[in-house]
Amino acid sequence: MTEPLLAGIHHVKIPVTDLDRSIAFYSRVFGFTVEIEFPESDGVVRGVAGRVPGLGETLLALRINPAAAEGCAGFDPVSFAVKGRADVEAWAARLDALDIAHSPVIEASIGWLLVFSDPDGLQLHLYSWAAHGIDHSDRPGYGRAVRRGAEDGRTPSRPVPGP
Incomplete structure (x- = not known):
């Protein structure tokens, strides 16, 4: 039996404390464009994903997670x-x-x-x-x-x- 192979990296998820500030930063620096947003059950968007020129099909995701952001x-x-x-x-x-x-x-x-x-x-x-x-x-x-x-x-x- 042949071992299965990976097909690249689907997305890179980065924890953030302030979603709007991080979207602005990654857009300004890398040309990030939001394509998907992730609203919680309360309707508040706490994460986004999108494209960065040069990353091909790999998405960049930003997700509000203050503890993870502080830890990273x-x-x-x-x-x-x-x-x-x-x-x-x-x-x-x-x-x-x-x-x-x-x-x-x-x-x-x-x-x-x-x-x-x-x-x-x-x-x-x-x-x-x-x-x-x-x-x-x-x-x-x-x-x-x-x-x-x-x-x-x-x-x-x-x-x-x-x-």
């Missing part, structure tokens, strides 16, 4: 992909134009990385698919390849993206 502050559950260093630099310029604080361009484990936060403090990463070719595996917090033995039938994995 400072954490980076998702890294949005860009092609290369020039794209990371272009995003840095865009964030500058929007007056949004961000990290410098970082030589991360595999490629280049830019870090900034949404209104609830969730860290958002823009990470390049293009590799820089620099081995940071000896640095704390950076990824390194995991070598698997022939006995488990697996091939070596790729380094895990890190800072």
